[in-house]
Amino acid sequence: MSADYQVHGSVAVITMANPPVNGLGLATRQGLVDGLLRADADAAVSAIVITGAGSAFSGGADINEFGTDKSAQEPHLLSVIAVIENSSKPVVAALHSVAMGGGLELALGCHYRIAAPSCRIALPEVKLGLIPGAGGTQRLPRALGVEAALNLIVSGESVNSEMIGALPGQKLLDKLSTSAQALAAEALAFAQGVAAARPLPLVRNLPCRHPEGQAYFQFARNMVKGMSRNFPAPALCVDAVEAATRGPFADGMQIERAIFMKLMQTPESRALRHLFMAERAASKIPDVPSDTPRRDIRAVAVIGAGTMGGGIAMNFLNAGLPVKILEMKPQALERGLATIGKNYEAQVKKGKLTQDKYQQRMALLSTTLDYADIRDADLVIEAVFEDLGVKESVFRQLDAQMKPGAILASNTSTLDIDKIATFTGRPQDVVGMHFFSPANVMKLLEVVRGKATAKDVLATVMAIAKKIRKTAVVAGVCDGFIGNRMIEQYSRQAGFLLDEGCTPEQVDKAIEKFGFAMGPFRMGDLAGNDIGWAIRKRRAVERAEMKYSRTSDKLCELGRFGQKTAAGWYDYQAGKRDAIASALVHRMIEEHRQQLGITPRKIADEEIVQRLVFALVNEGARILEDGIASKSGDIDMVYITGYGFPMHRGGPMRYASELGLFNVVQAMGRFARNPHDDAAFWQPAPLLARLAAQGKTFN
Ligand code: T1G
Numbered sequence: 096m097s098a099d100y101q102v103h104g105s106v107a108v109i110t111m112a113n114p115p116v117n118g119l120g121l122a123t124r125q126g127l128v129d130g131l132l133r134a135d136a137d138a139a140v141s142a143i144v145i146t147g148a149g150s151a152f153s154g155g156a157d158i159n160e161f162g163t164d165k166s167a168q169e170p171h172l173l174s175v176i177a178v179i180e181n182s183s184k185p186v187v188a189a190l191h192s193v194a195m196g197g198g199l200e201l202a203l204g205c206h207y208r209i210a211a212p213s214c215r216i217a218l219p220e221v222k223l224g225l226i227p228g229a230g231g232t233q234r235l236p237r238a239l240g241v242e243a244a245l246n247l248i249v250s251g252e253s254v255n256s257e258m259i260g261a262l263p264g265q266k267l268l269d270k271l272s273t274s275a276q277a278l279a280a281e282a283l284a285f286a287q288g289v290a291a292a293r294p295l296p297l298v299r300n301l302p303c304r305h306p307e308g309q310a311y312f313q314f315a316r317n318m319v320k321g322m323s324r325n326f327p328a329p330a331l332c333v334d335a336v337e338a339a340t341r342g343p344f345a346d347g348m349q350i351e352r353a354i355f356m357k358l359m360q361t362p363e364s365r366a367l368r369h370l371f372m373a374e375r376a377a378s379k380i381p382d383v384p385s386d387t388p389r390r391d392i393r394a395v396a397v398i399g400a401g402t403m404g405g406g407i408a409m410n411f412l413n414a415g416l417p418v419k420i421l422e423m424k425p426q427a428l429e430r431g432l433a434t435i436g437k438n439y440e441a442q443v444k445k446g447k448l449t450q451d452k453y454q455q456r457m458a459l460l461s462t463t464l465d466y467a468d469i470r471d472a473d474l475v476i477e478a479v480f481e482d483l484g485v486k487e488s489v490f491r492q493l494d495a496q497m498k499p500g501a502i503l504a505s506n507t508s509t510l511d512i513d514k515i516a517t518f519t520g521r522p523q524d525v526v527g528m529h530f531f532s533p534a535n536v537m538k539l540l541e542v543v544r545g546k547a548t549a550k551d552v553l554a555t556v557m558a559i560a561k562k563i564r565k566t567a568v569v570a571g572v573c574d575g576f577i578g579n580r581m582i583e584q585y586s587r588q589a590g591f592l593l594d595e596g597c598t599p600e601q602v603d604k605a606i607e608k609f610g611f612a613m614g615p616f617r618m619g620d621l622a623g624n625d626i627g628w629a630i631r632k633r634r635a636v637e638r639a640e641m642k643y644s645r646t647s648d649k650l651c652e653l654g655r656f657g658q659k660t661a662a663g664w665y666d667y668q669a670g671k672r673d674a675i676a677s678a679l680v681h682r683m684i685e686e687h688r689q690q691l692g693i694t695p696r697k698i699a700d701e702e703i704v705q706r707l708v709f710a711l712v713n714e715g716a717r718i719l720e721d722g723i724a725s726k727s728g729d730i731d732m733v734y735i736t737g738y739g740f741p742m743h744r745g746g747p748m749r750y751a752s753e754l755g756l757f758n759v760v761q762a763m764g765r766f767a768r769n770p771h772d773d774a775a776f777w778q779p780a781p782l783l784a785r786l787a788a789q790g791k792t793f794n
Pocket residue numbers: 115116118119151154155156157158159172193195196197198200219220223226227228229231375376
């Protein structure tokens with residue numbers, strides 16, 4: 096039973112009980128209807144209160160039921176609200192903590208609402224590629240006013256109940272920290288107070304007009320144009336709210352329903368619902384129970400005040416944790432501190448940070464040259480030069496100096512955490528925390544689990560990641576972990592496409608049209624082409640069999656590292672394609688024609704996108720088989736939050752599943768015949784081949 100029923104005096108209290116946030120799943124909807132009908136039939140009951148147990152009134156429709164029969168099964172949420180509106184007795188919603196989506200729609204169907212001022216209310220359906228589907232686009236404009244309601248519906252953002260004043264028929268409690276018990280007592284008293292009031296007020300009967308009607312909605316449509324580029328829902332939110340001002344309530348409800356059902360079937364909504372669940376699933380490590388004890392992190396140390404070290408430090412300062420930066424080179428320390436200060440001052444200038452908060456954060460920051468000064472830190476993160484020898488000397492020092500139980504983390508992006516752990520006598524305390532540059536901005540954090548990494552270390556790092564507002568994904572130890580191991584294959588295909596006749600602009604434009612923030616060549620110029628060059632040199636020694644285009648290396652031999660040298664694949668002084676890079680590409684095409692017999696050809700954008708994205712998918716499938724990632728959703732989270740993969744596609748693995756894995760494998764068979772002797776790579780990973788043959792998708 097997902098709703099409890101109790102009678103207090105003459106008031107029936109129906110309490111939703113579907114942890115963790117009282118999602119309005121089938122059992123909860125049935126429990127609500129049973130309770131409402133029972134109260135309506137009980138002559139001793141004069142009023143009814145609906146509330147939620149635990150930490151929410153309701154987080155809305157149960158997202159776990161989306162795409163299943165249960166979500167459409169009666170009693171539908173629309174039917175529950177109809178029972179409320181047809182009740183012969185007043186129904187009062189007692190709102191606390193969170194009333195979102197269908198939860199707020201349920202409350203708007205009630206005759207009265209009593210709310211703790213701190214209760215967060217929202218109609219966040221647009222963030223799932225939907226619009227509210229249980230009357231929210233019709234009732235909220237009536238309750239709140241058209242403009243305030245449309246802003247909430249299109250943004251999907253939450254506001255505190257107190258910020259929107261008292262909804263009609265709502266009593267806003269004046270206590271800032273109303274406990275659930277106090278709210279319950281207030282709700283009982285309120286319900287008794289309105290028990291005899293007639294007629295019962297219904298939000299649906301309130302007028303809904305906008306004085307400038309057509310002009311306002313045209314303005315609204317222009318305002319949502321930007322966010323509608325890849326998502327149909329924002330513009331349709333405007334249509335649904337406009338319908339509320341145009342005619343009878345019932346007509347508006349029909350329009351809302353039609354739009355909602357259409358959006359439920361869109362790939363964009365499936366992608367966003369997938370990412371909502373994938374983000375939460377990523378924080379769960381299959382063999383680390385959620386109640387694993389965590390180590391207390393009260394103070395953090397960062398080794399190295401370079402770009403990464405400074406950015407990493409800011410994450411913890413922002414979360415209110417004291418940070419001590421250890422840096423041996425005074426100039427580097429000076430530069431690092433200056434960068435931190437500049438970053439905060441920029442936020443103050445943009446009004447994103449108050450001067451006080453800036454000062455508070457800087458007061459938590461200290462520096463030292465001496466390892467003995469950081470020995471009491473609970474977590475130390477090294478962000479020194481990416482060289483195993485340098486890491487070794489740092490970790491030997493940390494092992495000697497740090498207090499027992501301190502977590503020793505490395506920000507390495509490619510080196511072997513198991514190897515680094517051997518530089519200490521406490522491998523169980525060693526873990527990778529791979530931040531992405533700029534570390535204070537990028538949401539992704541790859542948590543690299545060594546063979547010896549203790550489970551409580553992992554549980555602690557995942558919890559601290561949430562505290563510093565990072566999306567943490569656990570990766571096993573391999574070259575490049577998850578993200579960089581996959582991006583290597585993506586970059587290989589980008590190079591081969593040049594050698595087969597594409598230009599850097601064509602490749603960049605094609606994948607940017609697909610939705611990537613930046614194509615591979617523009618990205619290389621931004622990050623520095625020399626970084627990939629150094630990694631390829633190292634790999635050429637370790638994995639000579641790995642074939643890749645030499646064009647990038649030739650560009651680096653010309654010193655064209657990208658923006659940092661004012662030219663790379665593009666000329667940043669002239670702001671156009673770079674003549675030298677273009678000449679190099681043409682020369683390499685000729686070289687490949689003569690040496691490898693590759694005949695340059697015109698390559699369609701579709702093939703460009705498939706070669707780049709399916710390279711990610713195939714390597715991602717191998718990463719799953721190797722146990723480097725535990726879930727395909729984790730791989731999607733890595734690419735969405737760390738590599739600019741377009742959200743409306745849901746991530747590489749989700750996108751492949753949406754296309755159909757059979758079609759992906761078919762395309763890979765065609766690419767295996769490309770002239771780079773790349774057939775071995777395009778052999779579908781066994782997991783991918785198996786799922787494709789079974790007509791299945793990644794989980
Ligand atoms: N259904 C099922 N489970 C949900 C859920 C939901 N709506 N919302 C959250 N959870 C789970 C989540 O998966 C996690 O589970 C736990 O709750 C804590 O979540 C008809 C159709 C409510 C503000 O979009 O914004 O109503 O990992 O880590 O930071 O028009 O969750 O612990 O097993 O996010 O305290 C609209 C989405 C649905 C709200 C709480 N509702 N949820 O935040 O915890 S569509 C939403 C949130 C709809 C109607 C339409 C947040 C939260 P686990 P959490 P939090």
